[in-house]
Amino acid sequence: MKDFDFSQLQRCSDRTSECKAIIRQSPADFRVTEILPFAPEGVGGHHWLFIEKTDTNTDWLANALARFAGVPQVAVGYAGLKDRHAITRQWFSVNLEGHEVPDWSQFDTEQYRIIEAHRHNKKLKRGALQGNRFDITLRELSGDKDAWLDGLLRIKQDGVPNYFAEQRFGHQSGNLFRADQWFQTGRAPNRRNQRSIILSAGRSWLFNLVLSERIKSGNWNQALQGDVMQLAGSRSFFHLAEVDADIEQRLAQMDIHPTGPLWGRGRVPNSGLSQQLEETVLQDWQDWKQALEKAGLSQERRALRVFPEQMDWQFVDDNCLKLSMQLPAGSYLTAVLRELAQIDDASLIVNTGDNSVEDAE
Numbered sequence: 001m002k003d004f005d006f007s008q009l010q011r012c013s014d015r016t017s018e019c020k021a022i023i024r025q026s027p028a029d030f031r032v033t034e035i036l037p038f039a040p041e042g043v044g045g046h047h048w049l050f051i052e053k054t055d056t057n058t059d060w061l062a063n064a065l066a067r068f069a070g071v072p073q074v075a076v077g078y079a080g081l082k083d084r085h086a087i088t089r090q091w092f093s094v095n096l097e098g099h100e101v102p103d104w105s106q107f108d109t110e111q112y113r114i115i116e117a118h119r120h121n122k123k124l125k126r127g128a129l130q131g132n133r134f135d136i137t138l139r140e141l142s143g144d145k146d147a148w149l150d151g152l153l154r155i156k157q158d159g160v161p162n163y164f165a166e167q168r169f170g171h172q173s174g175n176l177f178r179a180d181q182w183f184q185t186g187r188a189p190n191r192r193n194q195r196s197i198i199l200s201a202g203r204s205w206l207f208n209l210v211l212s213e214r215i216k217s218g219n220w221n222q223a224l225q226g227d228v229m230q231l232a233g234s235r236s237f238f239h240l241a242e243v244d245a246d247i248e249q250r251l252a253q254m255d256i257h258p259t260g261p262l263w264g265r266g267r268v269p270n271s272g273l274s275q276q277l278e279e280t281v282l283q284d285w286q287d288w289k290q291a292l293e294k295a296g297l298s299q300e301r302r303a304l305r306v307f308p309e310q311m312d313w314q315f316v317d318d319n320c321l322k323l324s325m326q327l328p329a330g331s332y333l334t335a336v337l338r339e340l341a342q343i344d345d346a347s348l349i350v351n352t353g354d355n356s357v358e359d360a361e
Contacts, residue, residue: 002180004173006166009208010215012158012339015150019143019341021321027055029137030086034079035326037130044121045097046077049104050089053112057084061112062092069094069102077124080329085347089115093124129329133310136333138321143341148321151340152313159254159307160339161211161220164204165332175201183291199295202288203263210260211304213281221305222258223247226272229256230303233328237301239269257303263289264297306331 024030040048053061062076069075075095082088104114141148169175179202182188189195214220223229227240229247232255240247250256261268261278268275282289308325315321327333337343 002176004169004176004205006169006173006208008212009163010161010212012161012215012220013151013154015147016339016341018147019141019151020344021138021142021341022140022344022346023136023138023337024083024085024345024347025139027085027087029139030083031135032082032086032088032090033133033135034082034088034090035130035133036079036091037128040118040120042119044119045095046120046123047094047096047101047104048118048120048124049092049094049114050116051092051112051114052087052089053082054087055084056111058082058090065092065094065107068107069096069099071095071099075123078126079124079129080126083347091124093120093122095123127329131326131328131331132333133324133326134333135322135324138323138341138343139319141319141321145315145318148315148341152311152323155308155336155339156311158221159305160336161215162303162306162331163208163211163335163338165334165338167334168204168332169201170197176205179205179288183287186291188295195295199292199297203292203297206263206282206285206288207260207302209285210278210281213277214258214260214304217277220258221251223251224258224272224274224277226270226274227258228270228274228301230259230301231256232307237269239271240274254307257305259301260304262297262300262302263292264299265293266299269299269301302330306335308336 049065051061058078058081062078063073066073066076071094077093077095079091082090104117107114166173170178175198178189178194179198182198183202189198211220223240223243225240225243228237229240230237237259247256251258258274259270261270261282263282268278270278306327308327311323311325313321313323325333325336327336334343
C-alpha cells in the first residue's frame with residue numbers, strides 16, 4: 001500500500017521546527033475575505049450576496065439561502081468552501097428569475113448577516129475568485145523570535161511552495177486511500193461528486209510529490225531546461241527551451257513561475273531536464289497516471305510557488321502574532337504557515353474529523 005504522509009513532504013527551511021503556535025482558538029482568530037475578479041453588474045435575475053458568517057458551514061448556509069428564498073438548492077451558487085471555524089466573508093448568488101424577491105434583511109441572524117446585495121445576470125460559479133485575504137492570530141508562540149522573523153521575512157521575499165494542503169486529501173488522507181483502491185481495482189465510486197473529489201485529490205498528490213523533489217533538489221523556485229512557465233496572475237503558460245539571464249531576472253521579480261504537473265491525458269507539455277525529473281518522481285505511480293487519463297482529465301500545469309501579497313505582521317506580545325496576507329485562488333494558507341512554524345489547529349483538536357477548507361480553486 002502506498003504511503004501518504006504529508007509531513008514527509010520537503011520544506012524549504014529547517015528552522016520551522018524551532019517555532020510552534022496554535023491557530024483558531026476562536027473563530028475571531030481566523031478571518032477570511034473573498035476577493036472577486038469583477039463587480040456584479042447591478043442588473044439581472046441573480047442576486048449576489050456578500051455574507052459574513054461565523055462558525056457556519058458554507059454548504060449549510062447555501063441551503064438556508066435556498067429555503068429562505070423559496071428556490072431549489074441548485075439555484076444558489078458560491079465560489080468555494082470556506083472554513084466553518086472562522087469568521088468569513090464570502091459571496092453567494094441566488095437565481096430569483098420567476099420568483100418574488102424576498103426581504104433579505106429578514107435573513108440575518110447572530111451567526112450570519114448580509115453585508116452587500118447586488119443583481120447580476122449570471123450564477124456565481126465555483127472557482128470564480130481572484131483570491132482571498134486572511135487575517136489570522138497565532139497564539140501560544142514558542143521559539144526564538146529571530147527564527148520567527150527569519151521565517152516571516154523569507155516568506156515575504158521568496159514566497160512558499162504551492163503545495164495542495166492536507167485538507168485537500170480528506171481526514172487522515174482518506175481520499176488518497178480511496179483513490180488508490182479505485183485506481184488499482186478499477187471500481188469507481190457510484191456518486192459523481194465523490195469521483196470528482198477523489199480524482200482531484202489523486203492528481204494533487206502527484207503534483208505535491210514533484211514539488212517536494214524539486215525543493216529537495218534546490219530548484220523549486222528556479223527554472224529548469226524544458227520547464228513550462230506560468231505568467232504571474234494569469235492562466236498563460238509558455239515552454240522554456242533554455243534558461244537565460246532574462247528568465248532568471250523575471251523569476252527573481254516574481255513575474256513568472258515554474259510549474260508542475262496536474263496529470264491527465266494528452267501530450268506532456270514540458271521537456272528536457274524538467275520532464276526527466278517528473279518521470280523519475282512518478283515512475284512508481286503509473287497506475288495512478290493511467291487512471292487519471294482514463295477518467296478523462298487533461299494535462300494541466302500549476303505554479304510550483306505562491307507569493308503572498310500585502311503580507312504584514314505584528315507581535316502583540318511574546319505569545320501572540322497577528323498575520324495578514326492575500327493569496328490567489330487555488331492556494332492554501334496552511335501551505336504558507338507550514339513554512340513558518342509547527343502549527344496546531346485548535347478547531348481540529350476539538351472537532352476531530354472535521355475537514356475544514358480555507359480556500360477555493
